[in-house]
Amino acid sequence: MFRPDKPLSIVHDITALQYALEKAERRPIVVVQEPRRADGSISDIPVVTNLTGSRTVVARALGINDHQTAAPIYAQRTGNCIAPEKISGESAPVQEIVLEGDNIDLTKLPALTQHVTDPGPYLTAAHATTYDPDTKTDNTAIQRCWIKSPTRMSYFPYPASHNARNLRKFWERGEDCPVVFWIGHHPAVLMGTQAKLTYPESHWGACGGLIGEPLRVTPSRTFGDSIMVPADAEIVIEGYAPKDVLEADGPFGEYTGYSGPQVAAPVVDVTCITMRKNALYHDYGSGLTDMLVPDNMAMEGKVFGLCKQVAPSVVNVHVPAQGRRFHGYIQVENPGPGEVRDALMAALSYRRLKLAIAVNQDIDIFDDSEMFFAMATRVQWSRDSFTVDGLSGSLLDPSTPVGSKTLSKMAIDASMPLPGRAGAPPPIPPRSKVPDEAMQRAAEILSGLDPNDWPTL
Amino acid sequence: MSNNKEIVRLGAPWEKTGNTSWTQCPACEEWFHVGPGLLDRPEVHMHCPACHKEFPQTDAKRLVTSG
Numbered sequence A: 001m002f003r004p005d006k007p008l009s010i011v012h013d014i015t016a017l018q019y020a021l022e023k024a025e026r027r028p029i030v031v032v033q034e035p036r037r038a039d040g041s042i043s044d045i046p047v048v049t050n051l052t053g054s055r056t057v058v059a060r061a062l063g064i065n066d067h068q069t070a071a072p073i074y075a076q077r078t079g080n081c082i083a084p085e086k087i088s089g090e091s092a093p094v095q096e097i098v099l100e101g102d103n104i105d106l107t108k109l110p111a112l113t114q115h116v117t118d119p120g121p122y123l124t125a126a127h128a129t130t131y132d133p134d135t136k137t138d139n140t141a142i143q144r145c146w147i148k149s150p151t152r153m154s155y156f157p158y159p160a161s162h163n164a165r166n167l168r169k170f171w172e173r174g175e176d177c178p179v180v181f182w183i184g185h186h187p188a189v190l191m192g193t194q195a196k197l198t199y200p201e202s203h204w205g206a207c208g209g210l211i212g213e214p215l216r217v218t219p220s221r222t223f224g225d226s227i228m229v230p231a232d233a234e235i236v237i238e239g240y241a242p243k244d245v246l247e248a249d250g251p252f253g254e255y256t257g258y259s260g261p262q263v264a265a266p267v268v269d270v271t272c273i274t275m276r277k278n279a280l281y282h283d284y285g286s287g288l289t290d291m292l293v294p295d296n297m298a299m300e301g302k303v304f305g306l307c308k309q310v311a312p313s314v315v316n317v318h319v320p321a322q323g324r325r326f327h328g329y330i331q332v333e334n335p336g337p338g339e340v341r342d343a344l345m346a347a348l349s350y351r352r353l354k355l356a357i358a359v360n361q362d363i364d365i366f367d368d369s370e371m372f373f374a375m376a377t378r379v380q381w382s383r384d385s386f387t388v389d390g391l392s393g394s395l396l397d398p399s400t401p402v403g404s405k406t407l408s409k410m411a412i413d414a415s416m417p418l419p420g421r422a423g424a425p426p427p428i429p430p431r432s433k434v435p436d437e438a439m440q441r442a443a444e445i446l447s448g449l450d451p452n453d454w455p456t457l
Numbered sequence B: 001m002s003n004n005k006e007i008v009r010l011g012a013p014w015e016k017t018g019n020t021s022w023t024q025c026p027a028c029e030e031w032f033h034v035g036p037g038l039l040d041r042p043e044v045h046m047h048c049p050a051c052h053k054e055f056p057q058t059d060a061k062r063l064v065t066s067g
């Protein structure tokens, strides 16, 4: 954990620190005790960011020692839902402080302005919980929120999202849409909200499955049991999205690493803010590994489950942050005829992936140099790659053609050819290798030396 | 009706084209990018991220879209 020992500006400087850490390939949790607002005043709510920048930290939060083994565990746990436990508002830490009426002031939150093109301060780790008015089932997803005044912010539910569907249902009934935003929780709970579910399906059960016990929830002050909030969150903002009111929102730095365009977005008129005593404000560095890692690890669980159904030889999946959310690496062990392509087709059917690459177990799917080795030496492109057009995908992908609603995707079979006979070596040359004992002796020679003066490239 | 809108025509399917539309603030002349969902709703005012002027599309100094 890194705690800067002086005030840091919430306008650009905290995010700049995250970029510098990422460049240095260091991923500590960052706690800014004295966030300095644009007017020079110091917020009494500390900022926690880079909470999930490290795969190792996120895996540990799930009780997993090795992040490389997380995909099958995530798939299994989010499939074993544990129902939430309701507790009263009086015993809910998140309602220790209640701000209503004239005491509501969103601008008191130390919301960061992260990037040059962002128009102002955004909540980046606000989980929007809405419900389907037909079934009363709740849904939760991270939604960016631009703080526009003490009592109003815009937010942007992606048009195809479950929260956008709930919003449209309320508006079609002629009603304002109830919505609650909650900020800050245990990383395992944050990971549970990333579980990819059907509609309508609550995320509370998946959160419970991940933490191994019921998630404690409490009725929101404004909406009662209709919208429950995690009782152990740090901060909650409750309000209504007034019917048919849209305002400009953005540009905003997205997970793609690009600034997303200004859009027409709903707004929320705030009815209540609640928080813990000594609340922490959680920020995700948008487009940094801080934001990519938890969602990508959740994707790994989902893609693993999809592939495993059609290709039992799939043993692991990696969605690397350097591919944003668009690349998936699939590892297979002793696949049968056709199984590698079956797995690749299943992976491409997952909305966010637009490139899937399959390799064998001798390739480390967490090491891009190994992935390039497999593609360089095990692929004949016309034989081993294929493209599929017209699949669903993220339209935030900056390369999508104008007006397109679907994407063009690609799969690469960089696995080894199958052996000619069972038990025989695969029909490719063996990889060059020195004996393990010699590698051990080399490590001993290098240990204790300072390599900082030696060139890295 | 303002004639501030410029449409960049697309080329052949094999030619690489971009997908981003840009508008220019009538007050401070900052360029910023706008999505198709906003362009389809002329009743929603654009908001300059630099000087915070709000203005209808027809008041944009320039509006360059791909189409």
Ligand SMILES: [Zn+2]
Residues within 6 Å of the ligand: B025, B026, B027, B028, B029, B030, B048, B049, B050, B051, B052, B053
């Ligand atoms: Zn301007």
